Amino acid sequence: MGKFWALKKSIWVFHMCTGSCNNCDIEILDCLTPKFDLERFGILLVGSIRHADVILVTGAVTRKCLPRMKLTWEQMPQPKLVVGIGSCALSTGIFSPGYNIVGPVDKHIPVHAYVPGCPPKPEAIIDGVVKLVGSLG
Amino acid sequence: MNQKTIIPVGPFHPLQEEPEFFELEVEGEKVIDITVNIGYNHRSIEKIAESKTFDQMVFLVERICGICSTSHPIANCNAVEDLAGIEIPERAKYIRSIVGELERLHSHLLWAGLAGHFIGYNTLWMWVWKYREPILDLFEAVTGNRNHYAMMKPGGVRQDIEEGAIPALSKGLDEAEKKIEMVTKAALDDPVLAARLKGVGILSKEEAIDYCAVGPTARASGVDIDVRKDEPYAAYGLVDWKIITQEDGDVFAKVVVRLLECFESIKIIRQCLQKLKTTKGDIAVQVKEIPPGEGIGHHEAPRGETFHYIRSDGSNMPVRLKVRAPTYVNLPTCKVTVPGESVADATIILAAIDPCYCCTERLVKVIDRERGRKWKWEDLLRLSRKKTERIKKRMGISHE
Structure with missing residues (x-):
């Protein structure tokens, strides 16, 4: 994954729920709060897909969400990475x-890292993202 | 100049865990109408439930929503027990109440944090979520998981709380209470929060009744509705606690109701833990057969009344499961609370009903009809935060 070396220092993530039960989503937010503090790895949650390097996708993909998920993925600038979170x-x-x-x-879209669990604990999400960062470049 | 604007909010935003869609029609700064569009998170759970046995169904309804992930199982089990005429053991009742109230604690704190984030008070967000972690640790000690506790089953609960674990739980609860008390005092005395939230998004008592609002949304408007008191189940009829109500109906009243309810929850958990020491016996009764018939079950979820209806034909699977989540009835109240307010206040008013994105779903959209300008949720958040800044400046409070 040579072309991803530019992302190694500070990954900006965008969170997208495609029809989940909220738990993976609150655990992602939990990663950002003081106990787990994902920002110490330079990882920042952003509000716009056009700023993001990685999408964190949760949920089983509903029919109404599918076109929006594809559109969001297409709007994302290259190089793009996708992490699937949760069972x-x-x-x-x-x-x-x-x-x-x-x-x-x-x-529907290529996924680069999988974090299993229902829901995965914040430790598992952090582990997944850190492993993804480690595999770059 | 008369300009109408429609502002879209959603569907994908980092803080909107679940996609939902609101259309705000605005005239200048003022919101004149709002449309809600849901269905992004429809996972056909009611249909899937028809292919699950009564035992499996509990795990499915648990996954309707991750934040109220014990409300739906409790309501579901109540419905099955109503259908089959089962009386659960007393010990199971206390354990159900303990898990239910721990959930209310974590959910209300989660909401308080998100509300802080919506109005640009990230300090409050980080602060509250930090003190929410000990509650999740208690959950891990009691149920083995931070979320999705899998504690309920028709006829009782799946896991017991050992007597040796009770002192540690009480201690954890005492520590959490101190922290919550500090946050509550700080939030309720904060002049900026008061200036920002008082008199905003008022839902009058009559409107709350007309729109059939439930839970904290109704209680903040002076309607003392609470399933735990009105139709006691689990251990809520066996312990001493009171319903928290406020008269104002604005966003601030909703904050007060939720934060004060945390202390009532702690009170209930304490009493249940005490009673567990003296109440011995089974934690579940054996359920052999589910007869044909209908059953209904309620639970007062953190957001209001969760309602489950089950019909059985005597087999081991339900013929029909119907779920009504609290947000589904609370969401239409934004039809009266949002119009007339400024765009900057719309986000916090919408957030004030604590919409459960999973139980229902949402997304807001604002488009300038005349100029074709599109506003996004981020723009709204920016507006909302700017307003807090202005208030702070006016009060002479420097930025955090």
Whole structure:
């Protein structure tokens, strides 16, 4: 992944929920708060996809979210990385029989790192992101 | 000059855990109408539930929402028990209440932090979330997980709280209470928060009743509605606590209700832990068969009444599960609270009902109809934060 060397110092992440239960999402926010403090690795949560280097995707991808997820991914500047967080993003989990579920995420956009768990603990999310940073360049 | 603007908010924003869509129609600075568009997070849970057994269904409804992830199981189990006529053991009742109230604590603190973030008080966000962590540690000690506790099952609870664990839990609770007390005092005495939130987004008592608001949203408008008192289940009829209400109905009243409710929750947990020491026995009854019929179950979730309806045909799977989440009834109240307010206040008013993005879903959109200008949630947040800055400047308080 040679072309990603530029991202090694400070990764800006964007969080996108495609139909999850909120838990992965609050655990992502938890990573930013004083106990876990993801910012010490230079990782910052940003509000706009155009500023982001990495998207953190949670949820099983609902029919209504799918076009918006693709659009968001297309709007992201290169080089782009995707991290799937939680069982739903990885395999659609407990929601797989649902008629409105078109996931998992990697069926529609390439995913570079997977963090399993329902929900993954903040430690696991940090571990996943740090491993991704370590694998760059 | 008469210019109408529609501002879109959402669907993907770092703080909106779940996508939801609001359209604010504005005239200059003033909001004149709001439209809510939901369905981004529809995961067909009610349909999936029809292919699960009654035991499996609890795990499914737990995943309706991660923040109130014990409310739906409690309501669901209440419904199954109502259907089958099961009376759960007393010990299970206390454990259910302990988990339910711990959840209220963590949820209210989570909301207080997010509210701080919405009005540009990131210090409050970081501060409150730091003190929320000990509550999650208590959860880990009681249930084995930080979220998705998997404690409920039809007929009782899955795990016991050992007597040896009670002193450590009480100690953790005492420490958490001190921190919450400090945050509460600091937040309620803060002149900027008062200036920013008092008199904003008022929902009158009549409107709260007309819109069938539930939970803290209704209680902040002086309606003392609470399923735990009105129709006691679990251990809520066996312990001493009171309903917190406020009369003003503005955003500040909602903050007061939520923060003061934290102390009532701590009171309930303490009493339940005491009772656990003397109440011996099973933590669950064996459920052999679910007869054909209908059952309903309520639970007062942190956001209001969660309602579950179950119909069974006598097999081991439900024929129909219907869920009504509190946000679904609270969300329409923004039709009266948001219009007439400034755009800068819209975010915090919308956030004040504590919309559960997963239980319902949301996204707001604001478009300038005349000029075709599109506003985003970030612009709204910026406006909201600027207003706090202005108030601080006027009061002579320097930036944090």
